[in-house]
Amino acid sequence: MALPSYTETRYRIWHYIYLTICTFVFFFLIAPLFVIFPLSFNAEEFLVFSEGMKNLDPDAFSLRWYKDMIYGTKNPWGLAAKNSFIIAIFATIGSIILGTLAALGLSSRHMPYKGLIMATLISPMIVPLIISGVAIFFFMAKAGLAATHTHRNSFSTYYTRNTFCCYYCNSYTFRF
Secondary structure (H helix, E strand, O other): OOOOOOOHHHHHOOOOOOHHHHHHHHHHHHHHHHHHHHHHHEEOOOOOOOOHOOOOHHHHHHHHHHHHHHOOOOOOOOHEEEEEEHHHHHHHHHHHHHHHHHHHHHOOOOOOOOOHHHHHHHHHHHHOOOHHHHHHHHHHHHOOOOOOOOHHHHHHHHHHHHEEEEEEEHHHHHHH
């Protein structure tokens, strides 16, 4: 980004110091990925740079860790990702329907309890997400829906996602 010609010298110096600091922070956040990414294709039992990898031997590279992540029994990430994807689809559909109905109902002049409903729907914007997440977790724990591996856990995840998504659907509907 070019600075205007009328910028004072001290602001120019600070600008370049700021860019240098941002470059270092970005580098130290991204640099570990350049080490981890090649290691993820390792065929060995542990994540190490083997001699075959250093010599670029094709037999030393494998998709083993990705297969284990998706289909493995030790780390069932594939099942968790599939459940999250299915719940996300239904939470999106549900929040669009509920948010649109709420927006249409709240656009009426004669809606009873309009202020209370509006405050409830925009509360995810006002209350930090971590506070809302902890509150929903404690509510689900009291209801016996937290830390279960049944379909009730999917319901609690759906309910939580739907709660957070309704605000966004409602705010976009009010824009149009």
